[in-house]
Every structure is written in C-alpha cells, then in structure tokens.
Amino acid sequence: MKQSLINYIFQLADNKLILGQRLSEWCGHAPELEIDIALTNIALDLIGQSRNLYSYAAELEGKGRTEDDMAYLRDCEAYRNVLLAEQPNEDFAYTIARQFFFDVYNHLFHKELVNSKDEQLAAIAEKSLKEINYHIRFSSEWVIRLGDGTEVSHAKMQTAVDDLWDYIGEMTTMNETDRLMLAEGVGVDLNKIRTAYFHKVKEILAEATLNIPEEEPFQKGGKDGLHSEHLGHLLTELQWMQRAYPGAQW
Amino acid sequence: MDNHNNIHSLEAKFEAKIDSEIKIEPKDWMPESYRKTLIRQISQHAHSEVVGMLPEGNWILRAPSLRRKVALLAKVQDEAGHGLYLYSAAETLGISREELYQQLLTGKAKYSSIFNYPTLSWADIGAIGWLVDGAAIMNQVMLTRTSYGPYARAMVRICKEESFHQRQGYEILISLSRGNAEQKKMLQDAMDRWWWPALMMFGPHDSASTHSEQSIKWKIKRKSNDELRQDFIDATVLQANYLGVNIPDPKLKWNEERGHYDFGDIDWEEFWNVVNGNGPCNKQRIKDRKKAYEGGEWVREAAMAHAEKRAKRKEEKVA
Numbered sequence: 011m012k013q014s015l016i017n018y019i020f021q022l023a024d025n026k027l028i029l030g031q032r033l034s035e036w037c038g039h040a041p042e043l044e045i046d047i048a049l050t051n052i053a054l055d056l057i058g059q060s061r062n063l064y065s066y067a068a069e070l071e072g073k074g075r076t077e078d079d080m081a082y083l084r085d086c087e088a089y090r091n092v093l094l095a096e097q098p099n100e101d102f103a104y105t106i107a108r109q110f111f112f113d114v115y116n117h118l119f120h121k122e123l124v125n126s127k128d129e130q131l132a133a134i135a136e137k138s139l140k141e142i143n144y145h146i147r148f149s150s151e152w153v154i155r156l157g158d159g160t161e162v163s164h165a166k167m168q169t170a171v172d173d174l175w176d177y178i179g180e181m182t183t184m185n186e187t188d189r190l191m192l193a194e195g196v197g198v199d200l201n202k203i204r205t206a207y208f209h210k211v212k213e214i215l216a217e218a219t220l221n222i223p224e225e226e227p228f229q230k231g232g233k234d235g236l237h238s239e240h241l242g243h244l245l246t247e248l249q250w251m252q253r254a255y256p257g258a259q260w
Numbered sequence: 261m262d263n264h265n266n267i268h269s270l271e272a273k274f275e276a277k278i279d280s281e282i283k284i285e286p287k288d289w290m291p292e293s294y295r296k297t298l299i300r301q302i303s304q305h306a307h308s309e310v311v312g313m314l315p316e317g318n319w320i321l322r323a324p325s326l327r328r329k330v331a332l333l334a335k336v337q338d339e340a341g342h343g344l345y346l347y348s349a350a351e352t353l354g355i356s357r358e359e360l361y362q363q364l365l366t367g368k369a370k371y372s373s374i375f376n377y378p379t380l381s382w383a384d385i386g387a388i389g390w391l392v393d394g395a396a397i398m399n400q401v402m403l404t405r406t407s408y409g410p411y412a413r414a415m416v417r418i419c420k421e422e423s424f425h426q427r428q429g430y431e432i433l434i435s436l437s438r439g440n441a442e443q444k445k446m447l448q449d450a451m452d453r454w455w456w457p458a459l460m461m462f463g464p465h466d467s468a469s470t471h472s473e474q475s476i477k478w479k480i481k482r483k484s485n486d487e488l489r490q491d492f493i494d495a496t497v498l499q500a501n502y503l504g505v506n507i508p509d510p511k512l513k514w515n516e517e518r519g520h521y522d523f524g525d526i527d528w529e530e531f532w533n534v535v536n537g538n539g540p541c542n543k544q545r546i547k548d549r550k551k552a553y554e555g556g557e558w559v560r561e562a563a564m565a566h567a568e569k570r571a572k573r574k575e576e577k578v579a
Contacts, residue, residue, distance in 0.1 A: 034321060037333060038336060041560060042556060082325075160558070162561070251322055255442060260436075
C-alpha cells in the first residue's frame with residue numbers, strides 16, 4: 011500500500027515537474043512580455059505543486075530523502091509522468107496545445123482528488139486547484155485565439171493538435187497504481203473523468219474552429235516508466251548539477 | 261506675449277518645479293531635451309531588464325535544487341515585470357513600446373553592458389544577484405527621487421524587488437562559501453570575472469560622461485557616476501570579506517583620510533569595447549531577442565486578428 015501510494019504521488023508530481031521544466035524553457039524567450047510572465051507563472055505553480063508532493067513522498071518513504079533527491083536522482087524509468095508532459099515545446103502553438111490538453115485533465119483530476127481519503131493529498135489538491143483554474147483559463151483562451159486567429163495561426167494550431175492528440179488518452183487510462191489507489195479511496199476514478207475530458211476538449215477545439223482528430227489516442231507508457239526519447243535529454247539538463255557534484259549543498 | 265517669452269515662462273515654471281522638488285508629470289510642459297533624455301534613460305533601463313533575463317535564464321533549467329530553480333524563475337519573471345513598468349513609464353513621454361523595442365533590436369538603443377558577459381557557472385547566478393543587482397540598486401535607490409514622477413514611482417516598486425534579488429544572490433554565494441573545494445573555486449572564479457564589469461556599470465568617469473551634468477541639474481540623477489561607484493565599493497568590501505573571497509584588485513585599500521576605499525584603475529578600453537558591440541555576448545543577446553520577437557510575430561498577429569473578430573461579432577449581435 012505504501013509503495014503504491016508513493017508511486018501514485020510520483021505520477022502526480024512528475025507530471026508537474028516535467029511540464030514545469032518544459033515551460034521554463036520559454037522564460038525570457040516568449041512572444042511578448044505578458045506571455046513570458048504568464049508562462050512562468052504556470053511553471054512556478056506546477057513546480058511548486060511538485061515540491062509539495064515530493065516532500066510528502068519522501069516523508070512517507072521515511073528514508074531521510076528530500077524533495078531534491080526525488081527530482082534530481084531518479085532516472086527515466088523511475089519517472090512516472092505521462093508522455094504528453096515531456097513532449098518538446100516546438101513552437102508556441104505546440105506549447106499551448108500541450109498545456110491545454112494537460113490542464114483539462116489536471117482540472118478534472120484535482121476536482122476529484124480533493125475528496126481523497128488521504129488528507130495530505132486532499133489538502134495539496136485543494137491548494138493546487140485554485141492555481142489550475144487559472145491555467146485552464148489561460149490555455150483555453152489561447153487555443154481559441156490561435157485557432158480562430160489568422161490563417162497562419164490556425165494552421166499551426168491544427169498541426170499541434172493533430173500531433174499531440176496521440177498522447178492525450180494516457181491521462182485518463184487507469185494503470186495498476188491508479189486501480190489500487192482507487193480501491194483504497196485515495197485515488198481518482200479516471201474512467202469517471204474520461205467522458206468529461208473529451209467533452210471539454212472537443213468543445214474548446216470546436217470554438218477554436220479546429221478539426222477534431224478522429225483516431226483513438228494511442229501512445230502510453232509514461233505512467234509505468236516507459237518514456238519517449240525526449241525525457242532523457244530533459245533530465246540530463248535538469249539533473250546535471252546534482253550529478254556532476256554529488257552530495258554538494260546549494 | 262510672443263512665442264519667445266512664452267517658452268521662457270514655461271521653462272521658468274519647469275525649473276521652479278525642479279528647484280522646489282515638485283515632480284514633473286506626463287502632461288506638464290517640459291523641455292524637449294529633458295523628454296529625450298528621459299526616454300533614452302528609461303528605455304535603456306527597460307531594455308536592460310529584458311536583455312538581463314537572458315544570462316540568468318541560461319541557468320533556470322540547470323538550477324541545482326528545486327528551491328533555487330523556483331527562486332530563479334521568479335527572479336527572471338520579476339525582470340520581465342520591471343521591463344513592463346519601465347516601458348509604460350517611457351510611454352507616458354509619448355513614444356510606443358513597439359518603437360522602443362525596435363530601437364533595441366536595431367542596435368540604436370543601448371542596454372546595460374553587463375549583460376554582454378556570459379554566465380558560465382551556477383556561481384555566476386549568485387554573483388549577478390549580489391554584484392550586478394547590488395550595483396543597480398545604488399543607481400535605482402537614487403532614481404526613486406528622480407524628478408520625473410512616473411519614473412520615480414516605477415523605481416520604488418522595482419527597488420523593493422531588487423533588494424530581495426540581491427539578498428537571494430548573496431545567499432547563493434554563502435552556500436558556496438560553506439561548500440566543498442569545487443564550490444569555493446566556483447565562487448572565486450565568478451568574483452574574478454564579475455567584479456570589474458560590475459564597477460563599470462556606473463559608467464565612465466564623471467570627467468568623461470557626456471550626459472551627467474545636465475541630468476544632475478534636472479535632478480534626473482542626484483549623484484555622479486564616480487560617487488555611486490565609490491558608495492558601491494565601500495558597501496561591498498565587507499560583504500566580500502564575510503564570504504571569504506578575494507577581490508581581484510591589488511590596489512584596493514581603506515583610506516582613513518578619505519573615509520573610503522581606494523581602488524585600482526578600471527580598464528576603460530574593455531568598457532568601450534563592450535559598449536560598442538564587442539563584448540563576449542553582444543551579438544548573441546540581440547540575436548536571441550530578435551528570435552523571440554520575430555518568432556512571436558504570428559502569435560501577436562493572431563491575438564489581434566482574434567480580438568477584431570470578436571469585436572465584430574459583438575457588433576453584429578447588437579445590430
């Protein structure tokens with residue numbers, strides 16, 4: 011039970027850290043200052059949420075490890091984030107599509123997680139939900155703006171949606187850890203939020219005048235530690251200092 | 261009253277305000293050269309904030325702990341915010357942010373040369389906070405009392421955040437000073453590279469500074485470059501001693517008589533070289549800013565197009 015709970019927490023925390031790291035790549039390079047500030051805000055929220063979760067996992071584990079050990083000293087196969095989170099920024103349209111697909115899930119998920127029997131998780135969820143409300147507003151608005159903007163922005167947004175569509179099913183697909191945690195009353199029933207997820211996604215894409223891909227999203231594996239090639243590079247950069255100077259305090 | 265007298269009385273009124281410490285506000289009459297000087301100075305300051313995001317941003321992805329990562333992200337974000345207030349303050353003088361930004365991208369406008377130096381190790385992030393923000397604060401505290409109202413008010417807010425950044429930078433260095441041999445080496449190396457460029461941030465000697473005299477008369481500046489530089493050195497030496505780092509200036513010595521530290525000669529050739537575009541990162545910084553600007557053009561256009569569509573739909577609905 012304890013190990014499953016820790017795995018479950020990693021699923022949540024790793025999504026946030028990895029996506030937060032991706033968003034941080036924009037810092038100083040966004041299309042305008044206001045967007046730069048907004049993307050950094052979301053990155054700060056997500057990384058902040060991951061820190062709460064890592065600390066909780068470390069506490070449960072009881073081996074004296076810290077949030078930084080969790081983030082900096084686990085390799086790819088120990089990371090439990092969904093594949094969507096690790097996909098590269100490519101351009102602003104991709105970044106927005108990835109954020110939107112994630113935010114819709116994250117919002118529905120946290121609305122359920124606040125009812126978790128695990129009080130600590132419920133409290134973290136409650137606090138995170140306020141921030142996620144802002145994230146989903148930001149990303150939905152930009153999907154609509156870019157989809158229903160110029161011809162160029164529409165085409166870029168459509169490409170991003172088509173390419174990332176393949177990764178969105180994993181978020182609402184239960185794995186073994188999800189099933190165990192649901193049975194304990196700790197985790198969220200992903201089958202319950204799946205319909206609402208696709209409903210919301212399609213509603214916003216339609217408003218953005220974008221085509222909704224027809225195929226079934228296929229890619230999965232991240233939640234069980236089977237990742238795309240991108241994660242290794244992301245971790246190389248994220249973990250470099252801790253790997254190069256083992257044991258140093260910063 | 262003929263035109264000549266009219267201008268004279270406006271000028272007299274303007275100068276009377278300056279003399280009696282009344283802030284000049286956007287709608288007040290002001291000499292054209294006062295306006296130009298302010299636009300140049302405020303926009304240079306704004307550009308420095310947004311270019312300054314780049315060398316520090318260079319370490320966000322590699323920050324050595326989550327706590328440091330979050331602090332650095334928030335710091336760089338603050339700089340974007342400072343850029344925004346300052347562009348807004350400049351806009352009150354009758355020029356658009358877009359025009360100012362074009363001046364940056366085409367090289368017509370300058371920004372602080374310090375950001376043309378590279379950040380090569382994590383210690384540089386601490387050194388920038390401590391020395392670069394520390395030097396900037398000397399200047400900015402003075403500017404909270406500058407004669408132009410919107411600039412002075414922007415500066416009050418900026419100063420609060422900057423002093424937080426400076427403490428944060430110093431704290432990074434304290435951790436290094438208590439760390440292992442590699443960390444201590446990293447710290448000294450950063451000190452060796454950032455000390456002199458930080459002193460150059462105050463600009464040329466008073467005798468060689470073209471804009472200074474008039475700016476002091478108009479109370480845009482209240483202290484000269486050399487006075488500010490001396491204040492900075494006097495305040496920083498003790499902090500360096502506490503860190504146990506060596507200041508790379510063999511001539512640095514307390515002068516009892518002056519009540520200040522004496523210090524060695526600044527390499528003005530290097531200073532002008534960097535100002536004139538030959539620093540280690542001048543080209544890279546502008547290239548990065550251009551890339552972000554040009555790469556974001558389609559996004560800004562889409563936002564405009566969408567807003568227009570929305571407004572039109574609303575209009576049609578009402579009709």
